[in-house]
Amino acid sequence: MKNCNPNAIPADPNAPLYSKDINNEEDCSAPYREAVGCLMFLAVVSRPDIMFAVSQVSRFLSNPKRNHWNAVKRIFKYLKGTENVGLLYTGKEETLIAYSDADFAGDLDTRKSTTGYLTSIAGAPVTWSSHIQKCVSRSTTESEYIAALETSQEVMWLRIFLQELGFLTEVPTKLFVDNQSAIQLVKNTEYHKRTKHIDVKYHYIRECVENGSLTVCHVPSEDQLADILTKSLPKEKFVKNREALFIV
Structure with missing residues:
Protein backbone atom coordinates (compact mmCIF):
# COMPACT_ATOMS: atom_id res chain seq x y z
CA MET A 1 0.00 0.00 0.00
CA LEU A 87 -2.90 15.18 17.92
CA LEU A 88 -1.82 18.67 18.99
CA TYR A 89 -1.93 19.40 22.73
CA THR A 90 -1.92 23.18 23.08
CA GLY A 91 -2.26 23.27 26.86
CA LYS A 92 -4.86 26.05 26.65
CA GLU A 93 -7.72 23.98 28.10
CA GLU A 94 -6.68 22.62 31.50
CA THR A 95 -10.07 21.27 32.56
CA LEU A 96 -11.37 17.85 31.62
CA ILE A 97 -14.34 17.82 29.22
CA ALA A 98 -16.16 14.95 27.53
CA TYR A 99 -18.40 14.30 24.53
CA SER A 100 -20.73 11.34 24.01
CA ASP A 101 -22.77 10.34 20.99
CA ALA A 102 -24.66 7.31 19.67
CA ASP A 103 -25.70 6.06 16.26
CA PHE A 104 -29.12 4.48 16.79
CA ALA A 105 -29.33 0.91 15.38
CA GLY A 106 -26.15 1.54 13.42
CA ASP A 107 -25.10 -2.10 13.20
CA LEU A 108 -26.99 -3.56 10.24
CA ASP A 109 -26.64 -7.17 11.41
CA THR A 110 -27.72 -6.94 15.05
CA ARG A 111 -29.45 -3.52 14.96
CA LYS A 112 -27.50 -2.54 18.04
CA SER A 113 -26.43 1.07 18.43
CA THR A 114 -22.88 2.38 18.35
CA THR A 115 -21.43 4.33 21.26
CA GLY A 116 -18.78 6.94 20.63
CA TYR A 117 -17.16 9.08 23.29
CA LEU A 118 -14.02 11.09 23.90
CA THR A 119 -12.48 12.99 26.78
CA SER A 120 -10.26 15.99 26.21
CA ILE A 121 -7.71 17.92 28.23
CA ALA A 122 -4.90 20.31 27.25
CA GLY A 123 -6.71 21.02 23.99
CA ALA A 124 -6.95 17.54 22.46
CA PRO A 125 -8.45 14.09 23.17
CA VAL A 126 -6.75 11.86 25.74
CA THR A 127 -9.14 8.89 25.63
CA TRP A 128 -11.71 7.84 23.06
CA SER A 129 -13.80 4.82 22.13
CA SER A 130 -16.14 3.52 19.45
CA HIS A 131 -17.96 0.24 20.08
CA ILE A 132 -21.27 -1.58 19.77
CA GLN A 133 -23.59 -1.32 22.76
CA LYS A 134 -24.28 -4.57 24.61
CA CYS A 135 -28.06 -4.33 24.32
CA VAL A 136 -30.52 -3.34 21.61
CA SER A 137 -31.88 0.15 22.20
CA ARG A 138 -35.51 0.85 21.37
CA SER A 139 -35.12 4.57 20.75
CA THR A 140 -32.56 7.25 20.00
CA THR A 141 -33.02 8.60 23.53
CA GLU A 142 -32.16 5.23 25.04
CA SER A 143 -29.05 4.76 22.88
CA GLU A 144 -27.83 8.29 23.71
CA TYR A 145 -28.53 7.72 27.42
CA ILE A 146 -26.48 4.51 27.43
CA ALA A 147 -23.65 6.27 25.59
CA ALA A 148 -23.67 9.03 28.20
CA LEU A 149 -23.50 6.44 30.98
CA GLU A 150 -20.48 4.75 29.44
CA THR A 151 -18.82 8.13 29.06
CA SER A 152 -19.50 9.01 32.70
CA GLN A 153 -17.67 5.86 33.80
CA GLU A 154 -14.62 6.93 31.79
CA VAL A 155 -14.84 10.45 33.20
CA MET A 156 -14.94 9.23 36.80
CA TRP A 157 -11.87 7.05 36.24
CA LEU A 158 -10.00 10.00 34.72
CA ARG A 159 -10.97 12.31 37.58
CA ILE A 160 -9.53 9.84 40.10
CA PHE A 161 -6.38 9.47 37.99
CA LEU A 162 -5.92 13.25 37.74
CA GLN A 163 -6.36 13.59 41.52
CA GLU A 164 -3.57 11.06 42.04
CA LEU A 165 -1.35 13.18 39.79
CA GLY A 166 -2.05 16.26 41.89
CA PHE A 167 -4.57 18.03 39.69
CA LEU A 168 -7.59 19.54 41.43
CA THR A 169 -10.89 18.27 40.03
CA GLU A 170 -13.34 20.06 42.30
CA VAL A 171 -15.18 21.59 39.34
CA PRO A 172 -17.74 19.21 37.76
CA THR A 173 -16.67 17.75 34.44
CA LYS A 174 -18.85 18.89 31.54
CA LEU A 175 -20.32 16.10 29.44
CA PHE A 176 -21.70 17.32 26.11
CA VAL A 177 -24.67 15.42 24.64
CA ASP A 178 -26.66 16.42 21.55
CA ASN A 179 -29.94 14.75 22.56
CA GLN A 180 -32.26 16.83 24.72
CA SER A 181 -34.42 13.85 25.74
CA ALA A 182 -31.41 11.96 27.05
CA ILE A 183 -30.33 15.01 29.03
CA GLN A 184 -33.78 15.32 30.59
CA LEU A 185 -33.71 11.63 31.45
CA VAL A 186 -30.43 12.16 33.31
CA LYS A 187 -31.66 15.19 35.25
CA ASN A 188 -35.22 13.99 35.97
CA THR A 189 -35.34 11.01 38.32
CA GLU A 190 -39.12 10.72 38.25
CA TYR A 191 -40.97 7.71 36.87
CA HIS A 192 -40.79 7.42 33.08
CA LYS A 193 -43.14 4.88 31.58
CA ARG A 194 -41.29 4.63 28.27
CA THR A 195 -37.88 4.12 29.89
CA LYS A 196 -38.66 1.95 32.91
CA HIS A 197 -37.14 -1.09 31.13
CA ILE A 198 -33.65 0.47 31.14
CA ASP A 199 -31.36 -1.53 33.39
CA VAL A 200 -30.62 -0.10 36.83
CA LYS A 201 -26.88 0.01 36.08
CA TYR A 202 -27.45 2.63 33.41
CA HIS A 203 -28.75 5.11 36.01
CA TYR A 204 -25.26 5.42 37.50
CA ILE A 205 -24.85 8.69 35.60
CA ARG A 206 -27.61 10.25 37.70
CA GLU A 207 -25.58 9.61 40.83
CA CYS A 208 -22.55 11.30 39.23
CA VAL A 209 -24.63 14.38 38.49
CA GLU A 210 -26.16 14.49 41.97
CA ASN A 211 -22.81 14.32 43.80
CA GLY A 212 -21.38 17.16 41.69
CA SER A 213 -18.79 15.18 39.75
CA LEU A 214 -20.50 15.58 36.39
CA THR A 215 -22.74 18.08 34.65
CA VAL A 216 -24.53 17.22 31.42
CA CYS A 217 -24.77 19.98 28.82
CA HIS A 218 -26.43 20.19 25.43
CA VAL A 219 -24.33 20.69 22.32
CA PRO A 220 -25.71 21.19 18.78
CA SER A 221 -25.31 18.17 16.52
CA GLU A 222 -23.00 20.07 14.17
CA ASP A 223 -20.63 20.72 17.10
CA GLN A 224 -20.76 17.17 18.49
CA LEU A 225 -17.10 16.11 18.33
CA ALA A 226 -17.90 12.47 19.14
CA ASP A 227 -19.87 12.23 15.89
CA ILE A 228 -16.68 11.08 14.16
CA LEU A 229 -16.67 7.98 16.41
CA THR A 230 -20.18 6.73 15.66
CA LYS A 231 -20.69 6.77 11.89
CA SER A 232 -19.11 7.28 8.48
CA LEU A 233 -19.20 11.01 7.76
CA PRO A 234 -19.10 12.84 4.41
CA LYS A 235 -15.78 14.45 3.55
CA GLU A 236 -16.63 18.05 4.49
CA LYS A 237 -18.13 17.13 7.87
CA PHE A 238 -15.37 14.62 8.60
CA VAL A 239 -12.58 17.15 8.00
CA LYS A 240 -14.38 19.78 10.09
CA ASN A 241 -14.80 17.32 12.98
CA ARG A 242 -11.21 16.15 12.71
CA GLU A 243 -9.82 19.69 12.86
CA ALA A 244 -12.06 20.50 15.83
CA LEU A 245 -10.38 17.64 17.68
CA PHE A 246 -6.97 19.27 17.06
CA ILE A 247 -5.98 16.39 14.80
CA VAL A 248 -3.84 18.58 12.53
Whole structure:
Protein backbone atom coordinates (compact mmCIF):
# COMPACT_ATOMS: atom_id res chain seq x y z
CA MET A 1 0.00 0.00 0.00
CA LYS A 2 3.04 2.33 -0.04
CA ASN A 3 2.27 3.56 -3.56
CA CYS A 4 -1.53 3.66 -3.25
CA ASN A 5 -3.65 6.67 -4.10
CA PRO A 6 -4.73 8.51 -0.90
CA ASN A 7 -8.37 8.74 0.21
CA ALA A 8 -9.90 11.77 1.90
CA ILE A 9 -11.96 9.78 4.45
CA PRO A 10 -11.32 6.39 6.09
CA ALA A 11 -14.83 4.94 5.63
CA ASP A 12 -17.31 5.25 2.77
CA PRO A 13 -20.66 6.58 4.08
CA ASN A 14 -22.40 5.11 1.01
CA ALA A 15 -21.08 1.56 1.44
CA PRO A 16 -22.44 -0.04 4.63
CA LEU A 17 -20.82 -3.28 5.75
CA TYR A 18 -22.71 -6.51 6.46
CA SER A 19 -21.52 -9.83 7.84
CA LYS A 20 -23.78 -11.79 5.49
CA ASP A 21 -22.61 -12.60 2.00
CA ILE A 22 -25.25 -10.63 0.15
CA ASN A 23 -23.29 -10.48 -3.11
CA ASN A 24 -22.13 -14.12 -3.17
CA GLU A 25 -18.59 -12.95 -2.60
CA GLU A 26 -15.79 -15.40 -1.94
CA ASP A 27 -14.02 -15.54 1.39
CA CYS A 28 -11.09 -13.15 1.72
CA SER A 29 -7.67 -14.85 1.62
CA ALA A 30 -5.75 -11.65 2.46
CA PRO A 31 -4.07 -11.13 5.88
CA TYR A 32 -7.21 -9.47 7.19
CA ARG A 33 -6.75 -10.15 10.90
CA GLU A 34 -3.13 -8.96 10.87
CA ALA A 35 -4.01 -5.75 9.03
CA VAL A 36 -6.89 -4.92 11.38
CA GLY A 37 -4.66 -5.61 14.39
CA CYS A 38 -2.10 -3.07 13.17
CA LEU A 39 -4.81 -0.52 12.51
CA MET A 40 -6.39 -1.09 15.93
CA PHE A 41 -3.12 -0.29 17.67
CA LEU A 42 -2.86 2.99 15.77
CA ALA A 43 -6.53 3.89 16.34
CA VAL A 44 -6.31 3.30 20.10
CA VAL A 45 -2.97 5.04 20.66
CA SER A 46 -2.91 8.19 18.53
CA ARG A 47 -5.51 8.39 15.73
CA PRO A 48 -9.11 8.80 16.93
CA ASP A 49 -10.08 9.86 13.40
CA ILE A 50 -9.87 6.23 12.22
CA MET A 51 -11.37 4.71 15.39
CA PHE A 52 -14.85 4.16 13.97
CA ALA A 53 -13.62 2.76 10.66
CA VAL A 54 -11.30 0.31 12.41
CA SER A 55 -13.97 -0.67 14.92
CA GLN A 56 -16.34 -1.37 12.04
CA VAL A 57 -13.99 -3.67 10.07
CA SER A 58 -12.97 -5.48 13.27
CA ARG A 59 -16.49 -6.93 13.52
CA PHE A 60 -15.79 -9.28 10.62
CA LEU A 61 -12.56 -10.94 11.78
CA SER A 62 -14.10 -14.41 11.85
CA ASN A 63 -15.28 -14.46 8.25
CA PRO A 64 -14.14 -11.47 6.17
CA LYS A 65 -15.33 -10.98 2.61
CA ARG A 66 -13.82 -9.07 -0.27
CA ASN A 67 -15.81 -5.90 0.49
CA HIS A 68 -14.52 -5.99 4.08
CA TRP A 69 -10.94 -6.21 2.79
CA ASN A 70 -11.60 -3.26 0.48
CA ALA A 71 -12.77 -1.28 3.52
CA VAL A 72 -9.49 -2.12 5.31
CA LYS A 73 -7.48 -0.99 2.30
CA ARG A 74 -9.46 2.25 2.25
CA ILE A 75 -8.25 3.00 5.78
CA PHE A 76 -4.65 2.45 4.68
CA LYS A 77 -5.25 4.79 1.74
CA TYR A 78 -6.55 7.42 4.12
CA LEU A 79 -3.48 7.02 6.34
CA LYS A 80 -1.28 7.35 3.25
CA GLY A 81 -2.71 10.82 2.66
CA THR A 82 -2.49 11.84 6.33
CA GLU A 83 0.96 10.59 7.31
CA ASN A 84 1.82 13.90 8.95
CA VAL A 85 -1.47 14.24 10.86
CA GLY A 86 -1.50 13.89 14.64
CA LEU A 87 -2.90 15.18 17.92
CA LEU A 88 -1.82 18.67 18.99
CA TYR A 89 -1.93 19.40 22.73
CA THR A 90 -1.92 23.18 23.08
CA GLY A 91 -2.26 23.27 26.86
CA LYS A 92 -4.86 26.05 26.65
CA GLU A 93 -7.72 23.98 28.10
CA GLU A 94 -6.68 22.62 31.50
CA THR A 95 -10.07 21.27 32.56
CA LEU A 96 -11.37 17.85 31.62
CA ILE A 97 -14.34 17.82 29.22
CA ALA A 98 -16.16 14.95 27.53
CA TYR A 99 -18.40 14.30 24.53
CA SER A 100 -20.73 11.34 24.01
CA ASP A 101 -22.77 10.34 20.99
CA ALA A 102 -24.66 7.31 19.67
CA ASP A 103 -25.70 6.06 16.26
CA PHE A 104 -29.12 4.48 16.79
CA ALA A 105 -29.33 0.91 15.38
CA GLY A 106 -26.15 1.54 13.42
CA ASP A 107 -25.10 -2.10 13.20
CA LEU A 108 -26.99 -3.56 10.24
CA ASP A 109 -26.64 -7.17 11.41
CA THR A 110 -27.72 -6.94 15.05
CA ARG A 111 -29.45 -3.52 14.96
CA LYS A 112 -27.50 -2.54 18.04
CA SER A 113 -26.43 1.07 18.43
CA THR A 114 -22.88 2.38 18.35
CA THR A 115 -21.43 4.33 21.26
CA GLY A 116 -18.78 6.94 20.63
CA TYR A 117 -17.16 9.08 23.29
CA LEU A 118 -14.02 11.09 23.90
CA THR A 119 -12.48 12.99 26.78
CA SER A 120 -10.26 15.99 26.21
CA ILE A 121 -7.71 17.92 28.23
CA ALA A 122 -4.90 20.31 27.25
CA GLY A 123 -6.71 21.02 23.99
CA ALA A 124 -6.95 17.54 22.46
CA PRO A 125 -8.45 14.09 23.17
CA VAL A 126 -6.75 11.86 25.74
CA THR A 127 -9.14 8.89 25.63
CA TRP A 128 -11.71 7.84 23.06
CA SER A 129 -13.80 4.82 22.13
CA SER A 130 -16.14 3.52 19.45
CA HIS A 131 -17.96 0.24 20.08
CA ILE A 132 -21.27 -1.58 19.77
CA GLN A 133 -23.59 -1.32 22.76
CA LYS A 134 -24.28 -4.57 24.61
CA CYS A 135 -28.06 -4.33 24.32
CA VAL A 136 -30.52 -3.34 21.61
CA SER A 137 -31.88 0.15 22.20
CA ARG A 138 -35.51 0.85 21.37
CA SER A 139 -35.12 4.57 20.75
CA THR A 140 -32.56 7.25 20.00
CA THR A 141 -33.02 8.60 23.53
CA GLU A 142 -32.16 5.23 25.04
CA SER A 143 -29.05 4.76 22.88
CA GLU A 144 -27.83 8.29 23.71
CA TYR A 145 -28.53 7.72 27.42
CA ILE A 146 -26.48 4.51 27.43
CA ALA A 147 -23.65 6.27 25.59
CA ALA A 148 -23.67 9.03 28.20
CA LEU A 149 -23.50 6.44 30.98
CA GLU A 150 -20.48 4.75 29.44
CA THR A 151 -18.82 8.13 29.06
CA SER A 152 -19.50 9.01 32.70
CA GLN A 153 -17.67 5.86 33.80
CA GLU A 154 -14.62 6.93 31.79
CA VAL A 155 -14.84 10.45 33.20
CA MET A 156 -14.94 9.23 36.80
CA TRP A 157 -11.87 7.05 36.24
CA LEU A 158 -10.00 10.00 34.72
CA ARG A 159 -10.97 12.31 37.58
CA ILE A 160 -9.53 9.84 40.10
CA PHE A 161 -6.38 9.47 37.99
CA LEU A 162 -5.92 13.25 37.74
CA GLN A 163 -6.36 13.59 41.52
CA GLU A 164 -3.57 11.06 42.04
CA LEU A 165 -1.35 13.18 39.79
CA GLY A 166 -2.05 16.26 41.89
CA PHE A 167 -4.57 18.03 39.69
CA LEU A 168 -7.59 19.54 41.43
CA THR A 169 -10.89 18.27 40.03
CA GLU A 170 -13.34 20.06 42.30
CA VAL A 171 -15.18 21.59 39.34
CA PRO A 172 -17.74 19.21 37.76
CA THR A 173 -16.67 17.75 34.44
CA LYS A 174 -18.85 18.89 31.54
CA LEU A 175 -20.32 16.10 29.44
CA PHE A 176 -21.70 17.32 26.11
CA VAL A 177 -24.67 15.42 24.64
CA ASP A 178 -26.66 16.42 21.55
CA ASN A 179 -29.94 14.75 22.56
CA GLN A 180 -32.26 16.83 24.72
CA SER A 181 -34.42 13.85 25.74
CA ALA A 182 -31.41 11.96 27.05
CA ILE A 183 -30.33 15.01 29.03
CA GLN A 184 -33.78 15.32 30.59
CA LEU A 185 -33.71 11.63 31.45
CA VAL A 186 -30.43 12.16 33.31
CA LYS A 187 -31.66 15.19 35.25
CA ASN A 188 -35.22 13.99 35.97
CA THR A 189 -35.34 11.01 38.32
CA GLU A 190 -39.12 10.72 38.25
CA TYR A 191 -40.97 7.71 36.87
CA HIS A 192 -40.79 7.42 33.08
CA LYS A 193 -43.14 4.88 31.58
CA ARG A 194 -41.29 4.63 28.27
CA THR A 195 -37.88 4.12 29.89
CA LYS A 196 -38.66 1.95 32.91
CA HIS A 197 -37.14 -1.09 31.13
CA ILE A 198 -33.65 0.47 31.14
CA ASP A 199 -31.36 -1.53 33.39
CA VAL A 200 -30.62 -0.10 36.83
CA LYS A 201 -26.88 0.01 36.08
CA TYR A 202 -27.45 2.63 33.41
CA HIS A 203 -28.75 5.11 36.01
CA TYR A 204 -25.26 5.42 37.50
CA ILE A 205 -24.85 8.69 35.60
CA ARG A 206 -27.61 10.25 37.70
CA GLU A 207 -25.58 9.61 40.83
CA CYS A 208 -22.55 11.30 39.23
CA VAL A 209 -24.63 14.38 38.49
CA GLU A 210 -26.16 14.49 41.97
CA ASN A 211 -22.81 14.32 43.80
CA GLY A 212 -21.38 17.16 41.69
CA SER A 213 -18.79 15.18 39.75
CA LEU A 214 -20.50 15.58 36.39
CA THR A 215 -22.74 18.08 34.65
CA VAL A 216 -24.53 17.22 31.42
CA CYS A 217 -24.77 19.98 28.82
CA HIS A 218 -26.43 20.19 25.43
CA VAL A 219 -24.33 20.69 22.32
CA PRO A 220 -25.71 21.19 18.78
CA SER A 221 -25.31 18.17 16.52
CA GLU A 222 -23.00 20.07 14.17
CA ASP A 223 -20.63 20.72 17.10
CA GLN A 224 -20.76 17.17 18.49
CA LEU A 225 -17.10 16.11 18.33
CA ALA A 226 -17.90 12.47 19.14
CA ASP A 227 -19.87 12.23 15.89
CA ILE A 228 -16.68 11.08 14.16
CA LEU A 229 -16.67 7.98 16.41
CA THR A 230 -20.18 6.73 15.66
CA LYS A 231 -20.69 6.77 11.89
CA SER A 232 -19.11 7.28 8.48
CA LEU A 233 -19.20 11.01 7.76
CA PRO A 234 -19.10 12.84 4.41
CA LYS A 235 -15.78 14.45 3.55
CA GLU A 236 -16.63 18.05 4.49
CA LYS A 237 -18.13 17.13 7.87
CA PHE A 238 -15.37 14.62 8.60
CA VAL A 239 -12.58 17.15 8.00
CA LYS A 240 -14.38 19.78 10.09
CA ASN A 241 -14.80 17.32 12.98
CA ARG A 242 -11.21 16.15 12.71
CA GLU A 243 -9.82 19.69 12.86
CA ALA A 244 -12.06 20.50 15.83
CA LEU A 245 -10.38 17.64 17.68
CA PHE A 246 -6.97 19.27 17.06
CA ILE A 247 -5.98 16.39 14.80
CA VAL A 248 -3.84 18.58 12.53
